[in-house]
Amino acid sequence: xMRRALSICVAVLAIVLIAAGPTIVVTGxxxxxxxxxxxxxxxxxxxxxxNVVIHDAKTNGTTTIAPAPRVYARATFDSxxxxxxxxxxxxxxxQEGSFDEVARFAVALSxxxxxxxxxxxxxxxxxxxxxxxxxxxxxxxxxxxxxxxxPNTPFTARVYITTDSSGWNAQAIPMDRIDTLHYQxxxxxxxxxxxxxxxxxxxxxxxxxxxxGLQRAPRSIVVTDADVRVVxxxxxxxxxxxxxxxxxxxxxxxxxxxxxxxxxxxxGVGPPGIKTPCPAHPNCPP
Amino acid sequence: MRxxxxxxxxxxxxxVLLGAPARAYEPVLVRLSADRVQFYYDxxxxxxxxxxxxxxxxxxxxxxxxxxMDLKLNRYVLAGHVTxxxxxxxxxxxxxxxxxxxxxxxxxxVTTEPDRWTFLxxxxxxxxxxxxxxxxxxxxxxxxxYPSLTATGAVIGTKTYARFEGAQADFGGAAIPxxxxxxxxxxxxxFAQNSLSxxxxxxxxxxxxxxxxxxxxxxxxxxxxxxxxxxxxHVIGDHEYAIFSMNPLTKAGKFYNLQLYDRLSDxxxxxxxxxxxxxxxxxxxxxxxxxTTYIQGTYAFPHSYLAATANVTNYNMLGINPxxxxxLFADSVKTGAGNLSHPSSLEINFSSFQNRIGKTPFYxxxxxxxxxxxxxxxxxxxxxxxxxxxxGVGPIPPLSVPGLQAFGAACVNxxxxxxxxxxxxxxxxxxxEAVGFNxxxxxxxxxxxxxxxxxxLLNASFNAEEQWNSLPHRIRxxxxxxxxxxxxxxxxxxxxxxAIQNTGDYYLTGGxxxxxxxxxxxxxxxxxxxxGLDGFRGAATWRTTSLQVNYVPSPEFxxxxxxxxxDDFPAPSPNFYTxxxxxxxxxxIYNTYLGQPPNDITGDVRFKLFPHILIDVARTxxxxxxxxxxxxxxxxxxxxx
Numbered sequence: 001x002m003r004r005a006l007s008i009c010v011a012v013l014a015i016v017l018i019a020a021g022p023t024i025v026v027t028g029x030x031x032x033x034x035x036x037x038x039x040x041x042x043x044x045x046x047x048x049x050x051n052v053v054i055h056d057a058k059t060n061g062t063t064t065i066a067p068a069p070r071v072y073a074r075a076t077f078d079s080x081x082x083x084x085x086x087x088x089x090x091x092x093x094x095q096e097g098s099f100d101e102v103a104r105f106a107v108a109l110s111x112x113x114x115x116x117x118x119x120x121x122x123x124x125x126x127x128x129x130x131x132x133x134x135x136x137x138x139x140x141x142x143x144x145x146x147x148x149x150x151p152n153t154p155f156t157a158r159v160y161i162t163t164d165s166s167g168w169n170a171q172a173i174p175m176d177r178i179d180t181l182h183y184q185x186x187x188x189x190x191x192x193x194x195x196x197x198x199x200x201x202x203x204x205x206x207x208x209x210x211x212x213g214l215q216r217a218p219r220s221i222v223v224t225d226a227d228v229r230v231v232x233x234x235x236x237x238x239x240x241x242x243x244x245x246x247x248x249x250x251x252x253x254x255x256x257x258x259x260x261x262x263x264x265x266x267x268g269v270g271p272p273g274i275k276t277p278c279p280a281h282p283n284c285p286p
Numbered sequence: 287m288r289x290x291x292x293x294x295x296x297x298x299x300x301x302v303l304l305g306a307p308a309r310a311y312e313p314v315l316v317r318l319s320a321d322r323v324q325f326y327y328d329x330x331x332x333x334x335x336x337x338x339x340x341x342x343x344x345x346x347x348x349x350x351x352x353x354x355m356d357l358k359l360n361r362y363v364l365a366g367h368v369t370x371x372x373x374x375x376x377x378x379x380x381x382x383x384x385x386x387x388x389x390x391x392x393x394x395x396v397t398t399e400p401d402r403w404t405f406l407x408x409x410x411x412x413x414x415x416x417x418x419x420x421x422x423x424x425x426x427x428x429x430x431x432y433p434s435l436t437a438t439g440a441v442i443g444t445k446t447y448a449r450f451e452g453a454q455a456d457f458g459g460a461a462i463p464x465x466x467x468x469x470x471x472x473x474x475x476x477f478a479q480n481s482l483s484x485x486x487x488x489x490x491x492x493x494x495x496x497x498x499x500x501x502x503x504x505x506x507x508x509x510x511x512x513x514x515x516x517x518x519x520h521v522i523g524d525h526e527y528a529i530f531s532m533n534p535l536t537k538a539g540k541f542y543n544l545q546l547y548d549r550l551s552d553x554x555x556x557x558x559x560x561x562x563x564x565x566x567x568x569x570x571x572x573x574x575x576x577x578t579t580y581i582q583g584t585y586a587f588p589h590s591y592l593a594a595t596a597n598v599t600n601y602n603m604l605g606i607n608p609x610x611x612x613x614l615f616a617d618s619v620k621t622g623a624g625n626l627s628h629p630s631s632l633e634i635n636f637s638s639f640q641n642r643i644g645k646t647p648f649y650x651x652x653x654x655x656x657x658x659x660x661x662x663x664x665x666x667x668x669x670x671x672x673x674x675x676x677x678g679v680g681p682i683p684p685l686s687v688p689g690l691q692a693f694g695a696a697c698v699n700x701x702x703x704x705x706x707x708x709x710x711x712x713x714x715x716x717x718x719e720a721v722g723f724n725x726x727x728x729x730x731x732x733x734x735x736x737x738x739x740x741x742x743l744l745n746a747s748f749n750a751e752e753q754w755n756s757l758p759h760r761i762r763x764x765x766x767x768x769x770x771x772x773x774x775x776x777x778x779x780x781x782x783x784x785a786i787q788n789t790g791d792y793y794l795t796g797g798x799x800x801x802x803x804x805x806x807x808x809x810x811x812x813x814x815x816x817x818g819l820d821g822f823r824g825a826a827t828w829r830t831t832s833l834q835v836n837y838v839p840s841p842e843f844x845x846x847x848x849x850x851x852x853d854d855f856p857a858p859s860p861n862f863y864t865x866x867x868x869x870x871x872x873x874x875i876y877n878t879y880l881g882q883p884p885n886d887i888t889g890d891v892r893f894k895l896f897p898h899i900l901i902d903v904a905r906t907x908x909x910x911x912x913x914x915x916x917x918x919x920x921x922x923x924x925x926x927x
Contacts, residue, residue: 110416168478212586
């Protein structure tokens, strides 16, 4: 009698276990929750059980967080691929499971079709892949910019990098002088960054120009995955010191032409013909 | 001035404004509204939540719960109860992702069941069903804790700008209402061109703009004007720009600047700069006004270039009356009116490229120029003064302003008693020509060349230039610099530099007037003629030895020390030579001048104050030169990261 009862219990338990199947748990970020489906940012949509349990992922209790885009979730799938429980959080959750395990449960009317856009391109010999088709990890890379400045750069000049990343602020990245002709700075840039930049001496009235005297297009680099990178450039001329330039400060009145090279020479000393102090006389200037 | 000059300036700006945008990049416009729009400046992310509505100029309107756009990647995601409407038809689904650069829209519709559709080339009527999508097509970014801006709506011109409406900036936890705010992230560097001077601090409010224009109000601080406002307008094209500014807007002395530029071909460009200075309270009639205009054309050859530069200046746009008032009532009329001259100049310049000399480590470059400076007013007007019949008041004594150039010849009848009175002969036209060359060597390696931390680098440069004037005199200048540098370890580098500059001003007849080291008729030292100046005949020498050490442990921290010793002729004399004026950020406007303190040491530290703000502080110590220990100003700059 006892043996028969035990056998029946074992059989029932086996049937229940087989019927329930193993559960699968996956964490991810929600894309949408609607129409009886939950969508993750992988783009996959899954059936949601009518009596789905929604908990707080941290307390495992009730939650005020509603399933919605941006919310992080731990989803529990039953053996049929239906989501039976969602544990929600506004901050990222530790990774559990993999969407590869539940991909077969994703609901889609159409059969998958290969995407030619995603086929990795093999560059022709001697060619490189355009930056927009490369893959970057986005991790920080120490990029050192070293530039050679024109020989007529004033010794105490400050040199900067201006870049589109900072709205072309002329003093965005100050550089350090390392010898009479070179300046250097190291910045942390994420790989994949397309960095457009120019060198200047603190304003666009002293920005670099091309060797042919014309305004130059911004320099551009693509930050590739590496620990460090060194970029070496040549500044051929500054717009305010190049031959033929006009050095006009936006808030300074121009001074009359005066080819006298000693601007702070004291009175009484100087070129011939310079006026001397006027003796007391009614016709002297005020 | 109000009748002629400003309308002309605005007409030029309008001319460029109408002409420039025609060839410009046409972005896709994304109009966004939502309960809450947020912008993260450091990552160029626009996020929106609650009743999101997106209207794109590429043909559809979509609504949803949440929106995320990466302005740099130029793509966006709209998710949650999405409805998509285009040309009368509509569909609903869970999310769309628009990859604008690739003309791909990925859509997760929910009809009887979810599906995956891809729209190619903006064709919303013919989805490609089932196509596998990029793995990150619908990903939302992890966001920093606090947004830079919150708003109620935005217009995003892809790859160029985002204009936020109902914007508020978060400043230390306080919300500052901005109304409209434009973030410009165009790769067109012409947006960077500006007609404002430098400032120690500049907070910019871009209150209007689009692909081709940007209007900004600047809240600025510098060490001459202190706190003030400035206005700047950009009008930008692919090959041209016009920039207009009023600075400082809230001070009486205002500079109205207009820059125009056009790149006509790969070899030819023209640019102009016009400045009107007006001393006026608010926008009232100016008490003083000065105008100058530069026009420059540059033509590039394969290995050299030619540039022609013309300048016209009017030092007193208001005529003689304000000048008379300034002369008579100096206390009641602000200075700045200038004299009555209106000089002009034209100069043609030639420059070669920098060429390597054979296989040596040396490079050379030659250049030259030829031109004239002219002042048609000459000496008559502003040296003769004014009679009551001519001016209505007076008599006005002769003014002390010399003409275009009063040097170079003996002064006949100086301080004469008969009219007209000339202090000196005044040249109304001076021709000048100059030639020069640069010779330099760069990064010659010395020492252990296999170990970068034990390699010394030798750099040297030499510049020589001679200028002849019809005055007649000539100026000869040579500058030689040589440095030895080394990177000791990753964080530390140092350089030792010796530079010598010789400048001579030589006259065909006569020479520099010298001073007497003794008071006339005595053996007492003449305080106006310190040691060295008595032997000065127009040739000076500056010798500078300097040592610079940089300590850079991280990109966010830098400390550098520059120690210099000057051995100059004429020798410096404390408190005798006037020091050069400082520019608005507190630095000398020229670097080589007589009377430099013999020793100075400058410390410069740069550090991160806030997550996106660097502070740079620099000051110089003069080792008790005369009574001077420290430089007049501590230079403090606020820099973005």
